Amino acid sequence: MNISDHTCIPCILKFLPDSNLEDRSGSHVDVEKLDTLFRSLDYIVEIFNDFTTQQIEDKINYYSKQIDHGNYDSFVCIFLSHGIYRYICGSDGAVDLEKIFAQFQGHECPTLAGKPKIFIIQACRGKKYDLGVDIVDSPHSEENNSAVDKFGYKLPSESDFLLAYATTNNYKAFRNMDLGSWFIQDLVTILTKYHSRMDLLRMLTRVNDLMARRESPGIGNDRKVRKQSPSIVCRLRRDVYFSPEAAIIGGAYYAKPSTTSSAQ
Numbered sequence: 585m586n587i588s589d590h591t592c593i594p595c596i597l598k599f600l601p602d603s604n605l606e607d608r609s610g611s612h613v614d615v616e617k618l619d620t621l622f623r624s625l626d627y628i629v630e631i632f633n634d635f636t637t638q639q640i641e642d643k644i645n646y647y648s649k650q651i652d653h654g655n656y657d658s659f660v661c662i663f664l665s666h667g668i669y670r671y672i673c674g675s676d677g678a679v680d681l682e683k684i685f686a687q688f689q690g691h692e693c694p695t696l697a698g699k700p701k702i703f704i705i706q707a708c709r710g711k712k713y714d715l716g717v718d719i720v721d722s723p724h725s726e727e728n729n730s731a732v733d734k735f736g737y738k739l740p741s742e743s744d745f746l747l748a749y750a751t752t753n754n755y756k757a758f759r760n761m762d763l764g765s766w767f768i769q770d771l772v773t774i775l776t777k778y779h780s781r782m783d784l785l786r787m788l789t790r791v792n793d794l795m796a797r798r799e800s801p802g803i804g805n806d807r808k809v810r811k812q813s814p815s816i817v818c819r820l821r822r823d824v825y826f827s828p829e830a831a832i833i834g835g836a837y838y839a840k841p842s843t844t845s846s847a848q
Contacts, residue, residue, distance in 0.1 A: 593615060593618055593619070593629065593630070593631045593632065593661075593662045605673060606666075608664070608665070608666065608759065609759075609761040610759050610760055610761040610764050610765070611706075611759065611764065611765070613762070613763060613764035614664055614706065614764040614765055614768040614769075615631060615664065617764065617768060617769070617772045618768065618772065619631065621775060622660065625775075625779065625826050625827075627660065634675045635674055635675060636674045636675050636676045636677075637674035637676060637677045637678065637679050639674065640674050640679050641679065644661075644684050644687055645687065647659065647661070648687040648692060648693045648696075649687075649692075649693070651695075652695050653693070653695040653696045653699070654695045656699075657699055657700070658696075658699050658700040658701070658702065658824070659688065659700075660702045660703075661684075661702070661703050661704070662703075662704040662705075663681075663703070663704070663705045663706065664706045664707070664768070665706075665707050666707055666708060667705065667707025667708050667709055668709065668710065668711075669709055669710060669753065669754070670682055670709075672684075672705065672707055673707070681703075681705065684703075685703065685742075685745065685747070688701045689741040689742055690741050690743070690744075696744075697739065697744075698739060698743075698744060699744060700744055700745075700784075700820060700824050701744055701745050701746070702745075702746045702748070702784070702824075703745070703746070703747050703748070704748045704771070705747070705748070705749045705750060706757065706765050706767055707749075707757060708751065708755070708756045708757045709749060709751055709752065709753050709755060709756075709757070709815075710753060710754030710755050710756065711756065712755050713755070713810045714751075714752070714755050714811040714812060714813060715808050715809070715810065715811065739821075740819075742819055743819050743821055744819060744821060745817070745819045745820070746784065746785075746816070746817070746818050746819070746820050746824070747816070747817040747818075748771075748788060748814065748817075749814060749815040749816070750765065750767035750814055751767070751812050751813065751815065752813055752814075752815045753815065755812070755813075756810075756812075757812060758798075758800055758810070758812055766798050766812055767791075767795065767812070767814055770794040770795055770798075771788075771791050773794070774787050774788075774790045774791050774794065775787055775826070778790065779825075779826040779827060780826075780827050782825075783823035783824055783825050784820075784823075784824040784825070784826070785816075785818060785820070785823070785824070788816050791814060792814055792816070795813060795814055796811070796813065798811070798812065799811055
C-alpha cells in the first residue's frame with residue numbers, strides 16, 4: 585500500500601521545573617530530519633513543541649475524532665520525549681500510550697479503519713542499560729479465506745497498527761546533543777535511502793541492524809559499553825510502501841497518493 589496523510593510530531597524539548605525531568609538537548613535535530621523526510625514523502629507535517637499532557641490528549645482527540653481521513657491512506661504520529669514503560673512525558677506529566685493508540689482503533693476512528701496507523705516513539709522505556717552480548721561473527725503471501733465475504737468483512741479493532749519504539753521495554757534510549765537520537769538518525773537514514781524500493785517493515789529491519797552496531801562507552805570506572813535495540817510491534821495486514829514504484833517492484837497492492845489540499 586502506498587500511503588499519504590498527516591504526520592503529527594509532538595516534540596517535548598523543555599519540561600516544567602517541578603517535573604524533575606531534564607530538557608532534551610539535540611531533539612530539535614530529530615524534528616528537522618523528520619520534517620524534511622515526511623514532507624518529501626508527501627505528508628502533511630504538523631509539529632507541536634513542549635505540549636502539556638492535556639494538550640497532547642486534546643491534539644490526539646483532534647486527529648482521531650475531528651479529522652476526516654477518508655481521502656488519505658494512513659496516519660503517522662511520532663513522539664519525541666522522555667518516557668517510562670508504557671508512558672510518554674508531556675512537559676508537566678505522563679500520558680498513557682495505550683490510551684493514545686486506542687483512540688485510533690477502527691471503531692474509534694472509522695475513517696482510518698483498514699489503513700496503516702504508524703506510531704514512532706523516541707523515548708526511554710525504563711532505567712536499565714542494555715550491555716549487549718558477544719557473538720561470533722521470507723516471501724510475502726496473502727492467504728485467502730473462503731468464508732470471508734469478498735464484499736465486506738470485519739477487521740480486528742487493533743489491526744493495521746505499526747508501533748516502532750526506539751528501545752525495548754525497561755531500557756533506556758540514547759540521544760546525542762549534536763546529532764539527535766540514535767533511533768531517529770538511523771530511521772531517517774534508512775527511509776531516505778530505501779523508501780523508493782522497500783516496504784516499511786523491511787526498512788525497519790535494516791534500522792535494527794544499524795542500531796545493533798552502535799554503542800555508548802561506559803561511565804567512569806564502568807567500562808561496559810551500552811547498546812540499544814528498537815522494538816517493532818507490527819499488526820499490519822499488508823506491506824506498506826511509500827511510493828507506487830516500490831509497490832510495483834514488490835508486487836503488492838498500492839493506492840494512488842491522495843491530494844493534501846482538503847486538510848490544510
